[in-house]
Amino acid sequence: MFSKNRNSIVAILLLTLLISGCAKNIVPAATTTPTFAAPTDTAVPPTPTVTPTATDVPYYVDATVWTGEINAPILIYHYFGRDNEEDIPTTWTRFKDFEKHLQQLYDNGFSLVPLSSWLDGTFIVPEGRKPFVLTIDDFWRSDQIYVDDDGTPSPYSGIGILWRFSQEHPDFGFAASGFSNMGDKFFSDTLLPAEQRYIRVSADNSPIWRDRLSAAMVWALENGITPYNHLFTHPKLDITMPQDIQYQLAENDRVTRFYLTRVGREDLIPTLGNIIALPFGIWPATPSGVQVLKNYKNPEGLPVAAIMEAYNLDAATLTPSVFSEDFDRFKINRITASDSMIQFIIDHKEEIPSALTCRVGPIEEEKANDQQALRAAIAASITSGNCPEGVYNINGVVFDARGGTVEIFQP
Ligand SMILES: [Zn+2]
Secondary structure, eight states: OHHHHHHHHHHHHHHHHHHHTOHHHHSSOOSSOOOBOOOOSSSSOOOBSSOOOOOOOOOOEEEEEEOSSOEEOEEEEOEEEOTTOOSOOTTEEEHHHHHHHHHHHHHTTEEEOOHHHHHHTOOOOSTTOEEEEEEEEEEOOTTTOOBOTTSSBOTTSHHHHHHHHHHHOGGGOOOEEEEEOTTTOOOOOTTSOHHHHTHHHHHOOOTHHHHHHHHHHHHHHHTTEEEEEOOTTOOOGGGSOHHHHHHHHHHHHHHHHHHHHTTTOGGGGGGOOOEEEOGGGOOOSSHHHHHHHHHOBOTTOOBOOEEEOOOOSSSOOOEEOTTSTTOOTTOBOOEEOOHHHHHHHHHTGGGSOOOEEEEEOOOOGGGTTOHHHHHHHHHHHHHTTSSOSEEEEETTEEEEEOTTOOEEOOO
16 A cells, blocks of 8 residues: 555656656756856846756657457448338348447447558557447448538438447547449438338439439548449349459449539549449359459559458458458458347457557657668567567558567558
């Protein structure tokens, strides 16, 4: 008890010094004590004969560190249903159940990371929290995202629910990816009853739903919701000819860009990525069909960053990260969201790493962005036992500091 109190006192003293901002001048026990000229009786303030030089306190940078086996769950949602809607298909999730899933994941320490950062290794979450990725297939429908006249996503949409939850829980983060079928998933008025919601839109020639879709896309891209390619009309790729697979990919991308261009937001096109999710989780039947997928470049010439599988219903697995031996960017597995799959994730949460924070250094302050200096500082911090081996993220630069070496990570 006594020593604990004493530690507290020391801690308070240190804290006081730091807060008072005088630590910089106090740290060296002074080899040169400043001496002052004798005060005179004039009004001139005393002039120091020796200017005290600010001696640098050791400088450190904070790193987010991942250790052990680095993997995470990637969830798939599809459509969302009203709480009072009966007999919804199994691929739908009621709004209240979606909110319950988010709460469960949050309470068990999970935070969202964007799919793109999961794939390139730059993902981070607040200290102590665990990563997961959220994807929505068969995008864009109004129950998934619908932007109200006030510019916020409707609470009667999955993204709207996610956005509200993230506003209330900032450490949960906000990110999701939607895999779109621009050829057969019709947007609509989210306030219509379910049975009219889509039929009416496809029969209706008015441009209103197109405006709504463009507005949803613009909001999404400006707020961290990234659309990717689920092929134009959700074809079964095992019975689709290779040239038709190419058309299905390219047409989906073309129409996506059309909805941005028609509202003058071509500036958002360069932010579009290139990731494919297999419709029904089905691969093409022939090697040439598979090559069409793997070799596909989007209209801006970006190669495919990853191919997402589905649906993992009976054999759920966590997805290896880009730092894992068994990572395959053309075979990214996902878990279809349901109450039991959320429970699966919670049951396996100890297998998913929590983000650690480690102070790397000391390092010269002006070299805090010098990658070679950071490499050396990480190595020294590990050797001294102050930081563990692992994957380090310092201001978005990733270092693989495992197996006795420190390398700048390139995915
Ligand atoms: Zn689908």
